[in-house]
Amino acid sequence: MHTKIIATIGPACRDEQTIKKFVSMGVRIFRLNFSHGSAEEFIEIINRIRSIEKEFHISLTILQDLSGPKIRAGDLEKSPMSINSGDEVCMGPSDFSNECPLYIPFDHQQILADLKVGDIVKVSDGGLKFEVIAIEEQMVRLLSADAGIITSRKGVSFPGIKTSISALTAKDKTDLVDGLSLGIDAVALSFVQGPEDIAEAKDIIEENGRWVPVVAKLEREIALKRLEEIIDIADVIMVARGDLGLECPLPSLPTLQKRIITACNHASKPVIVATQMLLSMVQNPMPTRAETTDVANAVLDGADCLMLSEETAIGKYPVESVSYMKEISTEAENLFFERGQSPVEPVKDGGESFLAYAACLMADKVKAKALVAHTDSGFTARLISSCRPVQAIYGLSPNKNMQKYMNFSWGVTSVDIPEEPQDHLQRTENFVEGFERFLSGDNLVITAGHPKSGQERSLTNLLKIYRK
Structure with missing residues (x-):
């Protein structure tokens, strides 16, 4: 198998025997999700991977995945709150006194200040779409395009809008420094907006006397407008389809994935496809037909790596998930070679x-x-x-x-x-x-x-x- 598999470590696969099985099936990169833990909590896992690395005489890569600025609404006065299409909704600070009957608490004043009339806001992890119709002193007024419900602490996104929030939060910076001291081999940066986010992470890495590759996770629509610049400075690109699918129209997601992969292939930069590759295997011993086709298409598109998240971290069938991904990838590669497409002539001169x-x-x-x-x-x-x-x-x-x-x-x-x-x-x-x-x-x-x-x-x- 030529395509690389990234396995996320979690409660379902943190034991030595399961990690060894992963390695024997070709896994060479292990992802540690810092959204669900701090550096101290990963010490045991890192030591275990290093021990297996020595035993197998194989180079294994530990990928630290930083949380990034996950933007959420606050606690609603009454949750859930029903929204109808055409409703006017207000969004502003939790402690702001207002007479708006439909009010979404939002304690990110910097982001509110970045908004302008006509901008789009998505709430409930992309489930409800609003348009900004007025900017007031401490809040914004939104017009709902959909009907549905909103509950407390739901995710809020701003498609195509560059916000003033850095991709590296205070927690991320602490986690990065701690991770470097523990010997992580690569770091993934969440919610990248532009090349300056990657540069900031690289500066911190250099200040700590290390060099490790930085993975730029493409989750924001605004990042796609600066794709070439991000590819140029990043060491690896990740097509993070979960949050990217919240910001971009879902029908465009497959073609966006293909365009990003092609751009990375032309630049000779490794590219990862991630999110819900074999999600049904969290509960089931085999994937759906659609999932197998999705994995195969990612390989045929030109992905260097495929990433398993919940499937290995918390799923009931972590080993089987890796096994299926390996088999599907191998079948797709065989088709690629049968078509006579190899070797691929480079686009760039040099x-x-x-x-x-x-x-x-x-x-x-x-x-x-x-x-x-x-x-x-x-x-x-x-x-x-x-x-x-x-x-x-x-x-x-x-x-x-x-x-x-x-x-x-x-x-x-x-x-x-x-x-x-x-x-x-x-x-x-x-x-x-x-x-x-x-x-x-x-x-x-x-x-x-x-x-x-x-x-x-x-x-x-x-x-x-x-x-x-």
Whole structure:
């Protein structure tokens, strides 16, 4: 299987045996959801994953998923509150004295100040839609487009509106620093609005003497307007369909997913598809037909990773969920290869992109067993991955951070190699000769950086067919 599976750790799968089963089925990334816990509560899990990592001699990535600013209404004076289409509703501070019979307490004055007449507000986790019809000193007046009920503490969203709220809350900043001290390998940032949110997280990581990849979760419609900028600065993109589906019209969600994935593929940035992939398996031992089709389509769209959330965290069938996702992904990949779409020619110009594509073409022509890429930054492995070759890709690096990062890329197996000898080609050939899965007579396609005389390092500039 080339597509990567991310498993969310929770009460249903936190024991050692279940995590080992996940690893044996190919899971290489484990998500810790900081919406449901603090760093202290994850210490035991992190230590357990590290222990399994040593036992299996496999690089495992621990992904910290930060909560982000989940915006909610306050406590209603009378809950539930019935709303009819055409009703005028007021929204403002909980302690504001007003005569409005339909009043939604909302204690985010910064966001209210960002609103203007004509803006759209969605309440009850997207269930009810309102239009702003008037801005008053401390509150806004809304006109309901739907009928339904509102209860206390329901989610509120503002499609297409850039708010003054940072994607990193005070809790997120504390959790990030604590997570870095515990050794997390990647961090996912929720409710990203623009590249400045990613830059802020990267600054905190750098201030703490670390480098870890930052995953930008696309959950806000406003973020899609700056998609190229976000892809450029982020290390990984996540199509977080839950909240994105609340902000954007549901009929547009499938095409948005495809457009985001395509943009990431063209930029050679790993992309994750998440939310409700196999949701019915929280309760049932097998997925629905629609869910299996959804997973397969995400693979065919070009996703690098698929993420399981409730399915593994709290579901009754966590192991079965991973098993089904693996089987569905493998079937979809087989179809992709049957169609003759591999390797995929890169869209962007550049020597490195062409070299990666040439390596894939060469691997096909010589019936290579695998592609082996020595990489300091993981970039070459990502370029080869974006070409979607049928062969396995081995990304070799002495850098632990890059090994963890490469786990996000389609088809790439990250390999820890020693820093000696200095020559990258020699390191790569040493790996091939010592790797038991490569048999005598196997052809391998190798990429590496071969520096000029006097240079210590070089970008990838060498392509070689190596027969073991």
